Amino acid sequence: MSSSASSQPVVHPVGSARLLWTVLATVAVLTLLAYLVAFDQGAVSRSGMYLHELMHDGRHLLGVPCH
Amino acid sequence: MPLTTTTPPFVAVLVRGLLAGLIAGLLAGVFAYVAGERHVEAAIAIEEASTHAEPAAGAHDHEDALVSRTGQRGGLFLATGLFGAAMGGLLATAYVLLSRRRRGDDDGRSGLLLAGAALLGAVIVPFLKYPANPPAVGDPATINQRTVTYLLMVVLGLVAVWAGSLGYRSVGAQAPTWLRAAAAVGGFLLVTAVSYVVMPSFQEVPADFPATLLWNFRLASLGTQVVLWTGIGLLFAALMHHERRRRAGTALPST
Numbered sequence: 426m427s428s429s430a431s432s433q434p435v436v437h438p439v440g441s442a443r444l445l446w447t448v449l450a451t452v453a454v455l456t457l458l459a460y461l462v463a464f465d466q467g468a469v470s471r472s473g474m475y476l477h478e479l480m481h482d483g484r485h486l487l488g489v490p491c492h
Numbered sequence: 493m494p495l496t497t498t499t500p501p502f503v504a505v506l507v508r509g510l511l512a513g514l515i516a517g518l519l520a521g522v523f524a525y526v527a528g529e530r531h532v533e534a535a536i537a538i539e540e541a542s543t544h545a546e547p548a549a550g551a552h553d554h555e556d557a558l559v560s561r562t563g564q565r566g567g568l569f570l571a572t573g574l575f576g577a578a579m580g581g582l583l584a585t586a587y588v589l590l591s592r593r594r595r596g597d598d599d600g601r602s603g604l605l606l607a608g609a610a611l612l613g614a615v616i617v618p619f620l621k622y623p624a625n626p627p628a629v630g631d632p633a634t635i636n637q638r639t640v641t642y643l644l645m646v647v648l649g650l651v652a653v654w655a656g657s658l659g660y661r662s663v664g665a666q667a668p669t670w671l672r673a674a675a676a677v678g679g680f681l682l683v684t685a686v687s688y689v690v691m692p693s694f695q696e697v698p699a700d701f702p703a704t705l706l707w708n709f710r711l712a713s714l715g716t717q718v719v720l721w722t723g724i725g726l727l728f729a730a731l732m733h734h735e736r737r738r739r740a741g742t743a744l745p746s747t
Contacts, residue, residue, distance in 0.1 A: 456582075459575055483521070483524070485627065488618075488619060
């Protein structure tokens with residue numbers, strides 16, 4: 426996400442360390458989001474089984490092991 | 493250097509991936525609701541009948557649950573929407589990371605290829621080993637083991653796709669297409685077959701669970717994921733195409 430990215434040629438968009446950290450943070454947040462939907466049992470979300478129960482049908486139909 | 497070979501900044505790609513994923517997730521939710529909900533209902537009826545017969549076996553009490561069945565049906569859209577957004581964002585990230593390898597500026601094609609690779613590696617390969625289970629199928633005692641092996645199978649599926657692309661590229665561009673395709677299929681099948689043999693199997697379908705219900709549920713579940721990834725691929729490609737036209741349009745108004 427360098428400031429000159431808007432006119433950068435296609436060769437190496439992953440050049441700067443800042444972009445690398447942005448990418449890593451993004452992957453971490455998105456993985457957490459997918460985890461909360463697909464696998465959380467309250468240990469991470471601190472919501473008890475509420476999220477788990479709310480997402481119950483979605484988890485079954487997305488094909489993730491549920492119970 | 494013509495402006496058409498520029499690549500948009502990471503955040504611009506990410507936002508489009510998230511949006512494509514959210515919309516595709518909601519579409520997948522609609523498909524799941526229409527095609528799958530009645531099978532979930534039927535399976536829950538069977539689960540509750542067996543729980544009432546022998547109360548000790550109750551794994552998952554649907555009666556005094558935290559969330560009502562209506563809430564869970566609504567939660568379906570929340571689940572597929574959020575899951576879709578997460579997958580769309582990860583696809584966009586992979587797209588940016590792999591853009592170093594792209595020779596041209598063919599955004600639509602590589603976005604579609606990535607979504608197809610994800611569908612094959614992260615959905616179809618794991619599904620054939622560990623197919624989706626409706627309520628009442630699956631032993632609660634093995635849920636942690638099944639979750640870990642399922643996730644491992646997703647990783648192995650993606651490795652298999654990567655092995656396929658490695659095979660395709662390793663043969664060399666001057667080789668005939670059929671040979672490159674054969675190398676791709678060979679690499680993919682090798683990893684998939686070894687994974688299927690090495691990974692443990694779980695036979696936990698109750699003997700009296702209706703086979704047609706199981707089949708219909710699994711078909712609906714696979715369909716949900718196919719809708720999700722097809723949607724992500726097409727929408728992401730469309731949004732990136734629009735983005736490219738918009739960017740090119742500032743320099744070349746005719747495109």
